[in-house]
Amino acid sequence: MNKNSSNLPIGVFDSGIGGVTVLKSLIESFPHEKFIYLGDTARLPYGSKSPSTIYNYSEQNIKFLYHQGVKAIVIACNSASSHFTNSFYKEIPIYGVVKPSAYYAVNSTKNNKIGILGTKATVTSQSYVDAIQSVDSKTNHIFQQACPLFVPLAEEGMADDIVTEIIAKRYLESMLKENVDTIILGCTHYPILKPTLKKVGNSVVNWIDTGQSIAKLLISEFNNNKILKNTESNFDKKIKILTTDESQSFKDLASKILARNNLDFQLVNLSF
Numbered sequence: 001m002n003k004n005s006s007n008l009p010i011g012v013f014d015s016g017i018g019g020v021t022v023l024k025s026l027i028e029s030f031p032h033e034k035f036i037y038l039g040d041t042a043r044l045p046y047g048s049k050s051p052s053t054i055y056n057y058s059e060q061n062i063k064f065l066y067h068q069g070v071k072a073i074v075i076a077c078n079s080a081s082s083h084f085t086n087s088f089y090k091e092i093p094i095y096g097v098v099k100p101s102a103y104y105a106v107n108s109t110k111n112n113k114i115g116i117l118g119t120k121a122t123v124t125s126q127s128y129v130d131a132i133q134s135v136d137s138k139t140n141h142i143f144q145q146a147c148p149l150f151v152p153l154a155e156e157g158m159a160d161d162i163v164t165e166i167i168a169k170r171y172l173e174s175m176l177k178e179n180v181d182t183i184i185l186g187c188t189h190y191p192i193l194k195p196t197l198k199k200v201g202n203s204v205v206n207w208i209d210t211g212q213s214i215a216k217l218l219i220s221e222f223n224n225n226k227i228l229k230n231t232e233s234n235f236d237k238k239i240k241i242l243t244t245d246e247s248q249s250f251k252d253l254a255s256k257i258l259a260r261n262n263l264d265f266q267l268v269n270l271s272f
């Protein structure tokens with residue numbers, strides 16, 4: 001990185017709209033930083049794809065963001081975080097959401113019973129189970145559930161709908177019977193459905209939001225100078241949002257989630 005690298009933005013990517021919930025947590029935690037968000041809307045969903053496809057898409061997204069000039073990259077997508085392990089750009093740090101969320105789940109549970117909601121790709125990868133057990137090998141009451149219908153419900157804006165409630169009851173039923181006190185929302189889209197999920201799982205004490213977990217990790221990374229703080233006192237606070245497919249509903253939902261109307265949307269071609 002060159003000497004002005006501290007003033008570069010942080011790159012964030014997801015398969016689509018869901019990662020904007022992660023971006024929101026990052027903007028709130030780091031108001032003095034610049035961000036570039038990449039939503040790979042042309043190839044969404046990732047959660048039903050094979051590990052090698054998810055890996056290749058993640059690699060292309062990382063290369064693209066790196067060439068945009070960023071000082072760090074956050075893989076907001078849980079499916080991508082579960083499958084993308086190595087970093088070929090050693091000169092900038094790349095963070096996934098699985099490890100910090102597993103850490104906060106282990107540190108939040110009182111009865112050692114943790115539920116994980118995620119896409120099929122995330123659940124099958126066992127990434128959260130492995131990450132939880134590497135934080136504390138004694139935490140072995142872990143209950144996973146793939147929730148493939150949640151992503152389209154969130155995309156359709158059906159956050160507070162009876163249909164979502166019925167499906168949530170079905171998905172949460174078995175982990176609630178096991179008395180989990182902590183549930184990881186292991187997919188970028190699920191925080192959008194949080195009001196309904198909390199209603200259905202009202203006995204659950206801790207809902208682990210991956211955006212908040214990664215923001216807490218980045219606070220310590222800034223404090224340890226692993227990421228350099230932006231030194232500009234005055235900069236354009238417009239957030240750059242790049243997508244690989246044009247979508248008005250993406251723009252509307254992103255503006256709503258971020259509660260901003262000065263977003264800078266651009267359509268990009270990753271040359272894949």
Ligand code: DGL
Nearest residue numbers: 015045046047078079188
């Ligand atoms: N972003 C994905 C994740 O967090 C959910 C949407 C998708 O399947 O692409 O796993």
